[in-house]
Amino acid sequence: MKKIIPICLVAFVLVTLTGCMSEEEKRKELLTTNDEMPIIQEVYKDYFPIGAAVPYTIIQSTQDAKFFAKHFNSMTCENEMKPNSVQFSQNMFTFGNSQKMVDFAVENNMRTVGHCLVWHNMNPVWYFKDKNGFMDPNLESTRELVDQRLKNHIEKVVRYYEDQDHVIERWDVINEVIEETESDGWRKTYWTEYLGTDVVAKSFQYAHEADMMDGEKNLRLFYNDYNTYDPKKRQYIYDMLKGLIDDGVPIDGMGMQVHIGLKYPEVEEIAKTIDMFASLGLDIEITEIDVDIYDVVKESQPMLTEEIDIALGHRYADLFNMLKTKKDVITGVTLWGFYDGWSWLNLTQFKALTPAYPLPFDRVLNPKWAYWGIVDPSKLPPREEGLQF
Numbered sequence: 001m002k003k004i005i006p007i008c009l010v011a012f013v014l015v016t017l018t019g020c021m022s023e024e025e026k027r028k029e030l031l032t033t034n035d036e037m038p039i040i041q042e043v044y045k046d047y048f049p050i051g052a053a054v055p056y057t058i059i060q061s062t063q064d065a066k067f068f069a070k071h072f073n074s075m076t077c078e079n080e081m082k083p084n085s086v087q088f089s090q091n092m093f094t095f096g097n098s099q100k101m102v103d104f105a106v107e108n109n110m111r112t113v114g115h116c117l118v119w120h121n122m123n124p125v126w127y128f129k130d131k132n133g134f135m136d137p138n139l140e141s142t143r144e145l146v147d148q149r150l151k152n153h154i155e156k157v158v159r160y161y162e163d164q165d166h167v168i169e170r171w172d173v174i175n176e177v178i179e180e181t182e183s184d185g186w187r188k189t190y191w192t193e194y195l196g197t198d199v200v201a202k203s204f205q206y207a208h209e210a211d212m213m214d215g216e217k218n219l220r221l222f223y224n225d226y227n228t229y230d231p232k233k234r235q236y237i238y239d240m241l242k243g244l245i246d247d248g249v250p251i252d253g254m255g256m257q258v259h260i261g262l263k264y265p266e267v268e269e270i271a272k273t274i275d276m277f278a279s280l281g282l283d284i285e286i287t288e289i290d291v292d293i294y295d296v297v298k299e300s301q302p303m304l305t306e307e308i309d310i311a312l313g314h315r316y317a318d319l320f321n322m323l324k325t326k327k328d329v330i331t332g333v334t335l336w337g338f339y340d341g342w343s344w345l346n347l348t349q350f351k352a353l354t355p356a357y358p359l360p361f362d363r364v365l366n367p368k369w370a371y372w373g374i375v376d377p378s379k380l381p382p383r384e385e386g387l388q389f
């Protein structure tokens with residue numbers, strides 16, 4: 001009895017104090033990291049793996065790495081698996097940092113996504129050159145050489161990870177070949193200059209052959225692109241994917257990047273795009289989510305105000321609520337980074353001095369409203385407090 005009284009007293013005081021917490025204090029508590037806050041990957045365990053793309057630096061920082069592995073169960077290397085990282089010099093494959101990242105993912109029971117085998121950016125400078133400089137794309141011999149280089153790169157990189165107990169679950173085989181402002185919808189790149197649009201089918205074929213070298217299919221092979229919800233671009237992509245499927249090209253899925261703004265596009269359009277690609281029988285991955293506030297905020301006044309932060313929270317909530325309804329076709333969701341301090345949007349050319357705020361955690365790893373939008377939108381302050389667009 002003697003013990004019960006003080007316990008009751010403490011409980012009473014605690015309840016009263018919590019009850020007395022001002023709205024501001026409650027909000028502050030929600031926006032401060034603590035051990036009780038929901039863990040993102042647990043909240044999504046019945047939906048899909050949820051990951052982030054990170055640079056090697058994150059893995060090197062004990063605090064960031066721990067936080068990353070706690071909340072996410074899928075890892076994409078931001079740049080470490082791209083061609084200029086793994087084959088900077090011809091035929092000298094260097095997997096150092098990506099290997100350490102893969103080891104980290106394995107140790108922490110995370111899925112590893114391969115990104116990416118073929119792209120028009122971040123290629124080694126020698127790719128389209130010989131010792132005399134750029135090679136003439138009209139010559140059969142140079143086209144063959146570029147084709148061989150494509151095949152060799154894909155084969156070596158795919159096999160390197162396949163031989164480690166199939167550590168990579170799926171690859172973004174080829175990235176961003178559609179450009180809707182071109183009259184034929186194809187982005188003009190060195191790849192298309194040398195290999196034409198066949199570069200897409202070839203890339204999938206080479207990746208598939210590399211996967212099958214041990215006699216079994218372990219990899220899922222994806223096409224990946226941005227602004228896929230743009231109706232014109234979406235149609236070009238759909239037609240290309242359908243053509244590949246009809247031709248028997250070994251493609252398993254469509255990767256939708258989802259680098260979006262606060263206002264554009266409507267979540268409905270993203271949903272429609274998922275349905276459209278899924279109707280082809282493809283798996284869907286949401287590969288690179290972030291939300292840039294500067295489609296609404298003036299870059300001359302770069303600040304995350306409370307209103308914008310709340311609006312960002314609702315934007316994330318709307319997006320993730322919709323993604324949850326598509327869990328039957330979505331095989332994974334990845335954010336492009338997880339905290340604002342490490343986002344490519346801090347570094348983009350025209351915003352070099354503009355701090356970015358596109359992710360669920362802030363620069364010191366405190367949750368933002370965007371985090372609550374992902375894990376529990378019921379905690380968000382009312383939408384009216386955020387700006388309406």
Ligand code: GLA
Binds near residue numbers: 115226257288
């Ligand atoms: C594209 C690429 C990513 C990354 C982002 C932002 O979306 O697919 O690998 O480079 O741009 O930098």
